[in-house]
Amino acid sequence: MSQSLLSIANLRIAYPQHRRADKSWVVNGVSFQVNPGDRLGLVGESGCGKSTIGRAILQLLPLGAQVAGQIDFNGKSVLSLSGNSLRKFRGEAVSLVFQDPMTRLDPLMTIKDHCLETLRSHRPDLSKQAARDRILSTLAAVKIPEQRWQQYPHEFSGGMRQRVAIALALLLDPKLIVADEPTTSLDVTVAAQILRELTQLCQQRQMGLLLISHDLALVSEYCDRVAVLHQGQIVETGPAQALLQNPQHPYTQALMQAALHLQAGAIAPKPELAVSTPLLDIQNLKQHYSLESNPLARLLSGQPSTLIKAVDGVNLTLYPGETLGLVGESGCGKSTLSRTILQLIRPTAGQVTFLGTELTRLCGTEMRQQRRQIQMIFQDPHACLNPQMTIGQSIADPLLMHGLATPAAAQQQVEAMLTQVGLDPSEFYHRHPADLSGGQQQRVAIARALITHPKLLICDEPVSMLDASIQAQVLDLMLELKQKFNLTYLFITHDLWVARFFCDRLAVMHGGQIVEIGPTHQLFTQPKHPYTQTLLQAAPLLSRLQAS
Numbered sequence: 001m002s003q004s005l006l007s008i009a010n011l012r013i014a015y016p017q018h019r020r021a022d023k024s025w026v027v028n029g030v031s032f033q034v035n036p037g038d039r040l041g042l043v044g045e046s047g048c049g050k051s052t053i054g055r056a057i058l059q060l061l062p063l064g065a066q067v068a069g070q071i072d073f074n075g076k077s078v079l080s081l082s083g084n085s086l087r088k089f090r091g092e093a094v095s096l097v098f099q100d101p102m103t104r105l106d107p108l109m110t111i112k113d114h115c116l117e118t119l120r121s122h123r124p125d126l127s128k129q130a131a132r133d134r135i136l137s138t139l140a141a142v143k144i145p146e147q148r149w150q151q152y153p154h155e156f157s158g159g160m161r162q163r164v165a166i167a168l169a170l171l172l173d174p175k176l177i178v179a180d181e182p183t184t185s186l187d188v189t190v191a192a193q194i195l196r197e198l199t200q201l202c203q204q205r206q207m208g209l210l211l212i213s214h215d216l217a218l219v220s221e222y223c224d225r226v227a228v229l230h231q232g233q234i235v236e237t238g239p240a241q242a243l244l245q246n247p248q249h250p251y252t253q254a255l256m257q258a259a260l261h262l263q264a265g266a267i268a269p270k271p272e273l274a275v276s277t278p279l280l281d282i283q284n285l286k287q288h289y290s291l292e293s294n295p296l297a298r299l300l301s302g303q304p305s306t307l308i309k310a311v312d313g314v315n316l317t318l319y320p321g322e323t324l325g326l327v328g329e330s331g332c333g334k335s336t337l338s339r340t341i342l343q344l345i346r347p348t349a350g351q352v353t354f355l356g357t358e359l360t361r362l363c364g365t366e367m368r369q370q371r372r373q374i375q376m377i378f379q380d381p382h383a384c385l386n387p388q389m390t391i392g393q394s395i396a397d398p399l400l401m402h403g404l405a406t407p408a409a410a411q412q413q414v415e416a417m418l419t420q421v422g423l424d425p426s427e428f429y430h431r432h433p434a435d436l437s438g439g440q441q442q443r444v445a446i447a448r449a450l451i452t453h454p455k456l457l458i459c460d461e462p463v464s465m466l467d468a469s470i471q472a473q474v475l476d477l478m479l480e481l482k483q484k485f486n487l488t489y490l491f492i493t494h495d496l497w498v499a500r501f502f503c504d505r506l507a508v509m510h511g512g513q514i515v516e517i518g519p520t521h522q523l524f525t526q527p528k529h530p531y532t533q534t535l536l537q538a539a540p541l542l543s544r545l546q547a548s
Helices: 050-057 083-093 111-122 128-141 158-170 188-205 216-222 240-245 250-263 295-301 334-341 364-370 391-401 407-420 438-450 468-485 496-502 520-525 530-538 542-547
Strands: 006-014 027-034 039-043 066-073 094-097 176-180 208-213 225-230 233-239 280-291 306-318 323-328 349-354 374-377 456-460 488-493 505-510 513-519
Touching: 006 050, 027 050, 027 208, 027 233, 039 050, 039 216, 050 066, 050 094, 050 176, 050 208, 083 094, 083 111, 094 158, 111 128, 111 158, 128 158, 158 176, 158 188, 188 208, 188 216, 188 530, 208 216, 216 225, 216 240, 216 250, 225 240, 225 250, 233 240, 233 250, 250 468, 280 334, 306 334, 306 513, 323 334, 323 496, 334 349, 334 456, 334 488, 374 438, 391 407, 391 438, 407 438, 438 468, 468 496, 488 496, 496 520, 505 520, 505 530, 513 520, 513 530
Parallel strands: 039 208, 039 225, 094 176, 176 208, 323 488, 323 505, 374 456, 456 488
Antiparallel strands: 006 027, 006 066, 225 233, 280 306, 280 349, 505 513
């Protein structure tokens, strides 16, 4: 039998703030192996220790973290590496793809510079042409066009930034990829392309893959084996299909039930809302960007700069009380559309009418008043909460900013809103975001968005970073709050099963345009546009995988 590529035995990890006692280990007695060409999926809820294991493999844990047990790579101890040996190990032997690409990308460097920095550090022998060829071929593999490699991370969508992060991990042809939620911000078609690419590389190069995810369907489709992690321990492991079809441990069964709760949501026609005056009416909305190349080179060549049509003639109507889902691939313009509606970026052309008011004509002060009625829930709750402010201060901030309450009245309203979102005010009011789990942070973000009692909530991938069980809880909460507060939702997502579970109507966006729109059940049962059909075929479905 060939030697294991990665061997982990009785791994235990505690963070600096914990005392050395059995109950303090966030990872407690974990053992598994990854052989050349293996694809192992590590699945579990947020906070169970998945990412901690991934970072321990590359010695990326916080200073002072306690690690016991063994981590061996090709028969050599990883924990004994240091200095230049450790630097070469990271990237050349094992690469890590982070969940949040902005933690990997320097906002002051172009994509080209990021790639060149990696190659110069590890492969200084490469010529300029060889380095250029390798960079462009790797970017092409993750669908980043050549003309965009001179751009900066902030000019890319979240999904495209993640593609760049994956390209950086692949640049040095590592023997093992540790992919920590690598497709969380990607739509199903791009996620499928990238995961197919990774699995093909595993087969072609005998490269190992440790895929860390909360998505049981995705892991089961692309991995040979699955290990289920719960409270720092592996509670079940086995071949992917066997585990999916017959889970043994109660926790694995609970994960399956939570995922199926979303995916098996009824797609029968939902009751139609009474025809009324639109709450939001978008007409021929455009948001075009110019890809500015070098001014001197452009002058000499006589070539115009490339135009990116992020939003290109969108017409959309949203009625009071409905939930309209906006689905499409990363980079198709979904988030740009939401920010243009809020006038966070001014449109190139078109109209946005909210409650009879044309928003594109408003000045800054007038628009700020309108934003009391339009609030947004973002994908990453941790990024939108000030780490220096307590939960109570964060939620009260919009009330005080708009002069809607005195500090004493604001505290009362915040405590009431925390109760509404299922958080005990006595426990959470004085805590900070870092003390909360991902699901709790998202509940705080929802409370903050609701505190001004808006008419419209724009939800930009609000549950994509949460595991299936927490997703179901947050979506059920949002449905409950919709009735309590008479809300209207514009729900942006790349997860079709979440969209089917949650939305009354769906609008499919592709290349900056709405290519199909209609009742949710109609788009799932009778999709007309080829792109809609492609999206549905690419989405991992547990029941389909169980039957295979």
